[in-house]
Amino acid sequence: MAKMSVDDKLGLDLFHTDEHNPHITVNEDYDDMEEIRKVLLACPAGLYHYENGKVTFSHEGCLECGTCRVLSIDKVVKSWDHPMGGAGVQFRQG
Amino acid sequence: MSEEKFDAIIVGGGLAGATAAYILANAGMEVLLADRGDFCGSKNVTGGRLYAHSLEKVFPGFAEEAPIERKVTHEKISLMTPKSSLDIGFSSEKLGEDPESASYTILHSKFDPWLAEKCEEAGVMLVPGIRVDSCVVEDGKVVGIDAGGEIMYSDVVIIADGVNSLLAQKLGMKKELTPHEVAVGVKEVIKLDEEVINQRFGVRGNEGVAWLSAGDATAGAFGGGLLYTNKDTISIGIVATLADIGYTDISIPDLLDRYKEHPAIKPYIEGGETIEYSAHLVPEAGVHMIPELVRDGVLVTGDAAGFVVNLGFTVRGMDFAVESGRLAAEAVIRAKEAGDFSKEGLSSYVDALNESFIMKDMKALKGFPAILSRREVFKDLPEMVDDICTKLFTVSGKPSMDFIMYVINSMASHLSVAQLTSLVGDIMDAF
Incomplete structure (x- = not known):
């Protein structure tokens, strides 16, 4: 099998992204590197990045697992909720 | 709808919630089943294998009509290092000979809609696509739900909203999950011709394989690898305990890629086409993470209650979910008969859980975590x-x-x- 990037894999999934209401927000200026490292390693969708001293996150492509919430709520993760009803990922296999 | 009062509102149309809804509707109760996905199962992910016994009690012979993938007749467990794999295999026609002891590979987004359809046939009002934000509490008693400002009332709310259970957390029945209590599972569903699967795994007809591994699947971190054969797809994934994230520098997505490249795994998925990538948390701490299960007007079931047992060689959650949904529904029926939906009136749920395999197994296996x-x-x-x-x-x-x-x-x-x-x-x- 040809190796796929995470973005390629997410491209196979069906999303109804709610562009205007991110269901997860992050503390951009959070600076405990050990904590940030864990979240970056753990996110199954690879949506967390650390660039120029800031944590960035995009909710587009989120698989809604809750990993970042459990690892880092009130630290890297400022707020975490489910997307609004019907929004977000829609698994067709599950 | 906001003026109407239901007998029961169930939040979450997975196996626990749908089982509870079905039983309550069959008992003649007015039931609302809410799910945040566009359809039940659209937010749900399993490894996965369903041990059939508890669903057999509710739908005898369900595998005849439900969209199961394959019946597991081949078990395999492996200890892996980067180049090697010690495998123990057990295949037997005795596995699943009778429906009560059978297990089936399933995919939630196909299986859960079948269960939801059964609910609707039984008279459940199914409302997909709504996010329930919280339970409505009046005088210390749960009296309904709040979905985006729309309030719906009921005598009782059954919380079946899954492992993260924000509802139980908001009520204070469940604490914020800790990294020691859960693992993250990531999975690809890989399409392969049905006959190719049969030949590669040495199975026939609807026979299937459940294959778990420890060691290199997670590069030595706490967790493991999984592979289940579906009808014409393979579910392959890794599960990693959150407390051990950072043990290696390999990210979760990369661990799965690495697992797919393992010499013991690669030949089985060669030539397949990935059709979905998913992730989900798995409760792992067993009896050590069970929340408050009952309060006035509310019960907690399934993954929300942490009802999962992982022994390494078997992982059970869905059979617990079904059973807890059934027991919650039966407790609600008793509470309705007695006209008492207080914590005490609903406490037969906890008694029934203690008498069931759920608590007995979770207590007996409490050393496995x-x-x-x-x-x-x-x-x-x-x-x-x-x-x-x-x-x-x-x-x-x-x-x-x-x-x-x-x-x-x-x-x-x-x-x-x-x-x-x-x-x-x-x-x-x-x-």
């Missing part, structure tokens, strides 16, 4: 086994050391006496 959070199991043991088996099966013409001595030396170099004693102690405790 300790074994499955030992580095020896995921790193030292696979390496030792690799070393010994390589020695056992290699003939190179060099004069060989006495095999027993080799085994003893290998054990000594991989595990200290203290480690071994403490590991054996944990294992004895667990059994």
Whole structure:
């Protein structure tokens, strides 16, 4: 099998992204590197990045697992909720 | 709708919630089943295998009509290092000979809609696509739900919203999950011709394989690998305990890619086409993470209640979810008969859980989380086994050391006496 990037894999999934209401927000200026490292390693969708001293996150492509919430709520993760009803990922296999 | 009062509102259309809804509707109650996905199962992910016994009690012979994938007749567990895999396989026509002891591979987004349809046929009002934000509490009693400002009332709310259970957390019945209590599972569903699957795995018809592994699947971190054969797809994934994230520098998505490349795995998925990528949390702490299960007007079921047991070689959650949904529904029926939806009126749920296999198994197996959070199991043991088996099966013409001595030396170099004693102690405790 040809190796796929995470973005390629997410491209196979069906999303109804709610562009205007991110269901997860992050503390951009959070600076405990050990904590940030864990979240970056753990996110199954690879949506967390650390660039120029800031944590960035995009909710587009989120698989809604809750990993970042459990690892880092009130630290890297400022707020975490489910997307609004019907929004977000829609698994067709599950 | 906001003026209407239901007998019961169930939040979450997975196996726990849908089972509860079905039983309550069959008992003649007005039931609303809410799910945040566009359809039940669209937010749900399993490894996965369903042990059938508890659903058999509700739908005898369900596998005849439900969209199961395959019946598991081949079990395989492996200890892996990067180049090696020690496999133990068991295949038997006895596995699943009778429906109560059968297990089936399933995919939630196909299976859950079938269960939801059964609910609707029984008269459940199914409302997909709504996010329930919180339970409505009046005078300390749960009296309904709040979905984006729309309030719906009921005598009782059954919380079946899954592992994260924000509803139970907001009520204070459940604490914020800790990294020690859950693992993240990531999975690809890979399409392969049905006949190719049969040939590669040595199965026929609707026979299927469940294959779990420890060791290299997570590069020595706490967790494991999984592979289940579906009808014309393969579910392949890894599960990693959140407390051990950072043990290696390999990210979760990369761990799965690495697992797919393992020499023992790769030939089985070669030529397949990935059609979905998913992730989900798995409760792992067993009896140690069970929240408050009942309060006035509310009960907690399934993954939300942490009802999962992971023994390494078997992982059970869905059969617990179904059973807890059934027991919650039966407690609600009794509460309605008595006209008492207080914590006390609903407490027969807890009694029934204690009498059921759910609490009995979770208590009996309470030592397993300790074994499955030992580095020896995921790193030292696979390496030792690799070393010994390589020695056992290699003939190179060099004069060989006495095999027993080799085994003893290998054990000594991989595990200290203290480690071994403490590991054996944990294992004895667990059994």
